[in-house]
Amino acid sequence: FSNGQVRLLGQIALASFNNPEGLSKSGSNLYQVSNNSGMPQVGLPGDGGRGSLTGAALGMSNVDLSEEFTEMIVAQRGFQANTRIITTSDEI
CATH class of the missing domain: 1.20.5 (Single alpha-helices involved in coiled-coils or other helix-helix interfaces)
Structure with a gap:
């Protein structure tokens, strides 16, 4: 904030699936849940094998x-x- 305070306003959640190959393609690099993929297990980055997020970094x-x-x-x-x-x- 402009007064120097820092507050957590939100957090990015990641989803993992029992069978990621079972997701159905919906175009434009988007995927949808299907019966084969299972339900999404939403959680924090770096928790439960979901991977991590790195800010201000370029991917090679x-x-x-x-x-x-x-x-x-x-x-x-x-x-x-x-x-x-x-x-x-x-x-x-």
Whole structure:
């Protein structure tokens, strides 16, 4: 507050499920409870295996760019080879 006092106004709750793979996709990275997922078990972060939350932090991507570029080059060369085969067979 502007007078220097600090008060807890709210807390973020996290939910865990007995079968997270049983959640049904509802689009836009959203999921819904289904009969297969079980009911949500809501609790505090870091409690009951729910994970933790870190404020003011940036998440790093788990993508290896060099590997992805390599796979893209291999795919592009395969496409070029297939295109040459089609062109050669058309000329014959």
